Amino acid sequence: MTRAWILPIVLVLCGSAAASGLFAQGSPGRATAFLVGFVLLGGVHSPLFFPKSIGALEAQRRSAVDGKPVVYWRAGCKYCVRLRFRLGRRARQAHWVDIWSDPAGAAAVREANDGNETVPTVFVAGRPYVNPGHAWVREQLSSSGR
Template identity: 45%
Template sequence: MLRRWGLSGVLFALAAAYGGARLLDDRLVGAVLFVGFFAALGVVVSPWMFPRSVSAAEAARLSAADGRPIVYWRLRCPWCLRLRWALRGRAGRLHWVDVWKDPSAAASVEAVPTVVLNGTTLVNPTASAVRELVR
């Protein structure tokens, strides 16, 4: 769990250290802007925004048990990043499968971002369509 917070922790520490140094130099506006930017960036890359990925087999098992949708995604995919940003706090209500970490998932979706729920497959759905699945 702690490892997943590593990058966010570094960003929060950077914001606190550099922002504190700017405050000591009486640069209030610069300190506030710097701390705000890096703290926001720390939240964006945190597990709150990017829940832990599971394998395709585990996601299928969990989805069958709890009825939550499965999202197949990959790093540096603009659609995936937009979807995760649009879902923000709801991202934890989905099972995320990183197709770059799971070869069987990659083979099944052929590197196309996909959402699956109870046999219904959506390819590159809008955030509103995924929100409807989450409800």
């Protein structure tokens, strides 16, 4: 769990250090803007930005029942952030599994990607798709809505 927070914490700390330097130089407005920007960047790369993760086995069970895709992701992955951002509110309809907090999820991704933990990997009807386009994932969410 702590590994998912390393990048967001580093971003906030770096932003704080840079903002302190700007504030010391007499630019409190720029320092505030800089700090807010880094806090937002850290927030987007944190687990808070993603829908609540569930375990891989539970996600597979739910997907078998409702037909919705299972999205395997990890914090700090720019492709995962891009997919999440472009799906917008529809992202909450998919089942999200954080591979850094779920060993079974990481194993499923490694099995689908020749031993690599390449994310996002989206499973639809048990079949893996690596780094699919957001339009395709949105289409899968629409077709699974019963």
